[in-house]
Amino acid sequence: MxxxxxxxxxxxxxxxxxxxxxxxxxxxxxxxxxxxxxxxxxxxxxxxxxxxxxxxxxxxxxxxxxxxxxxxxxxxxxxxxxxxxxxxxSAESIHISDDKIATYQYLAKNKLPIPKTIIAPKIFLKGKPDNNSIQLAIQKLGLPMIVKEAFGSFGEQVYLVHTEEELMKKTNELQGKAFIFQEFISSSYGKDLRLHVVGEKVVASMIRKAANDFRANVSAGGTMEAYLPTEQEENLAIAATKAIGADFAGVDLLFGPNNTPLVCEINSNAHIRNMYDCTGINVSDFIMEYILDKIKDE
The missing domain is CATH 3.40.50.20 (Rossmann fold)
Structure with a gap:
């Protein structure tokens, strides 16, 4: 049936x-x-x-x-x-993917490579910036630095700050929101990888580049081209997908020092049209084959 x-x-x-x-x-x-x-x-x-x-x-x-x-x-x-x-x-994997803080916690728990990250303390009322957190973040991560809100899409809610003054201003703006301080991976400025994982396999991948932005998102003006990932990149994308319990995901990797891949984000509901336009691969076919195979005996 x-x-x-x-x-x-x-x-x-x-x-x-x-x-x-x-x-x-x-x-x-x-x-x-x-x-x-x-x-x-x-x-x-x-x-x-x-x-x-x-x-x-x-x-x-x-x-x-x-x-x-x-x-x-x-x-x-x-x-x-x-x-x-x-x-x-699943609801749980979507929840983890949507919350970047939770994502990084699960990745760290599974000993997967990520940029150095500090979770900003929860502050409910606006007031003076938490100077202790700012100084510790600068000490541990250096400047420039990424400040990233826990919730956001399409490369938005991600900020590159260059000075302590900028960091204090941005931190003050974000009081009341969940966010992180994160190491800036300069070797990946304006470029990253999107690998689409379904089950135990990377089914399509592309490299994204931006000429005038540290973010490589196509929705933010980046370009894309088909990419053949290394075995290390494929294994990392699959492991990252498993770490959050997802059946399929779009995994974004950064180019770390010496081209060592780092996990940037995991998208449980990654759009697939750009991937098709770039590679000619229809990820939805792989998704449905996977789902129907998984439930065939139920």
């Missing part, structure tokens, strides 16, 4: 990038004779009550055999898991 699935994306965000991802997944599922329905996250409300755990606004009462969760609404993902539906990626 062919499996039926749902694909869930966030319908409240501007642009068609997230719907585009969902439609690519839907097309890949159809090639495998799996019928899918695309939902916006606000079309499936989680309902809780006495002896009640369900979804509202469902077109029918039948739950799917699987869900591809192209969103960061982890409470909805968890609701589906509690209802017994396999969710890809």
């Amino acid at each position: 062919n499996k039926q699935g749902w694909i869930i994306y966030n319908g409240n965000l501007p642009g068609n990038k997230f719907l585009d991802f969902a439609e690519w997944i839907q097309s890949a599922a159809a090639k495998k004779s799996s019928k899918t329905t695309i939902y916006k996250n606000n079309e499936l409300l989680s309902f809780l009550g006495l002896n009640q755990l369900e979804l509202l606004q469902q077109s029918n009462n039948q739950l799917p055999d699987y869900v591809v969760f192209a969103d960061k609404d982890i409470y909805l993902a968890k609701q589906l898991e509690l209802l017994g539906v396999p969710v890809f990626n």
